[in-house]
Amino acid sequence: MTESYGIAELAREFDITTRTVRFYEDKGLLSPERDGQRRIYGPRDRVRLKLIMRGKRLGLSLEEIGELMDLYDADPSEVTQLTQFIDVIRARKSALEVQKQDIEDSLAEMTRIEKQCADLLQQKQGRNAAASEE
Amino acid sequence: MTESYGIAELAREFDITTRTVRFYEDKGLLSPERDGQRRIYGPRDRVRLKLIMRGKRLGLSLEEIGELMDLYDADPSEVTQLTQFIDVIRARKSALEVQKQDIEDSLAEMTRIEKQCADLLQQKQGRNAAASEE
DNA sequence: CGTGTACTTTACGTTTACGTAAACCTCCCC
DNA sequence: GGGGAGGTTTACGTAAACGTAAAGTACACG
Structure with a gap:
């Protein structure tokens, strides 16, 4: 039973809006599971969001952040x-x-x-x- | 005879466009002298531009950069x-x-x-x- | 005098990163 | 079965930071 979060839960934790979370998905930075039509976020998404926030603090664009994360898990x-x-x-x-x-x-x-x-x-x-x- | 620069000269040096330089002026970050209608930039503007570029590399907004520079020369x-x-x-x-x-x-x-x-x-x-x- | 070169103002266009509103599910509870 | 609470898609709006013409000015050169 791997821990999972709803979108509001995740948004609260990172102090962003649900809109923002969905926007990041739209840009290919997150890819949550689905339960019916609802999004279910797992640990991987949490880590990714953490990386996204750090990237933003460094002034990177979402595109750059995406490229960096691609580097992280590409082999x-x-x-x-x-x-x-x-x-x-x-x-x-x-x-x-x-x-x-x-x-x-x-x-x-x-x-x-x-x-x-x-x-x-x-x-x-x-x-x-x-x-x-x- | 304190050194001075034209806008194109300054832009070239910092590898930005003249549009950008004027834009920064519009935002109150630069305030060059005028010779007729032409802008004349002095050492102070150069220093300011240098600070602006550093601010940008740090991911600051122009507004934040302005506030910081205000801090620098306010007493x-x-x-x-x-x-x-x-x-x-x-x-x-x-x-x-x-x-x-x-x-x-x-x-x-x-x-x-x-x-x-x-x-x-x-x-x-x-x-x-x-x-x-x- | 015409041609360049450099600079000017004015103004509309564009990208990024969301905000905000509208209209629709869906489950739960009294 | 009416209503929240929480989620969904769709879509238009917005601020920041310039890009990109368009049209005019000013001066030097042949």
Whole structure:
């Protein structure tokens, strides 16, 4: 008895609408079972949705996310396919490295600004305290 | 004589279209000088464009990018503003931390897959070599 | 003066990722 | 058997981020 979910249940868990879940199916990112006309989602769909959400947080389009997930569960049999496959993965990885660097740069800048603000705040509060002391 | 650029020049440098540059201006992200009716971009615009592109690579919307850049060159005078300001920056930072974690997870998975592929490739090539040896 | 080259405004078109509404099942419960 | 609760399809609407003409301006060059 492998666990299964209704669409509302799944949507709630990921904090999205049922419309969105169906939309992802329409785009080929999910493929739930059916009980009559109702959709039944299994563990595989849950994992996929998790990957989709992560992809979105990274700013990927649904199409890119789909391609990535295809990579995840494809197994290339031919040697030529295999080497191409590796190339694709490496390209993807280096894109992520760029993004990681961007994030680190941004974090550094924001930390700098944050510190500036904290210093300024100290000064101002210091003066206020001094003013209310006499 | 502070360096300046035409729109085409700037667009070429960042590998975007002039339409895009004007669009960013329309959204309040750039504000070039004018020589008659023509736009003249200075160093400040270049820096801003660089920030915009980085924001886009991070998957931010133009609106979010605008807000971030506002943070960068605003200087909050009131203490209450200052503390709010710091809160905003911290929220932004923690969002970036999440994204960074997402990237690291993704990189780990992809590295795993890449290794799998490399092993598989070794095996296959090994067999091919053995087959062509006799 | 005509031709280019570079730039301008105006405006409608397009893709992505859904939102929102309408109209229809279907099972369960009182 | 009337009504929820939860699900379904169909389809039009929408915001963001530009693309893509169309038509005009401004200046240099032969």
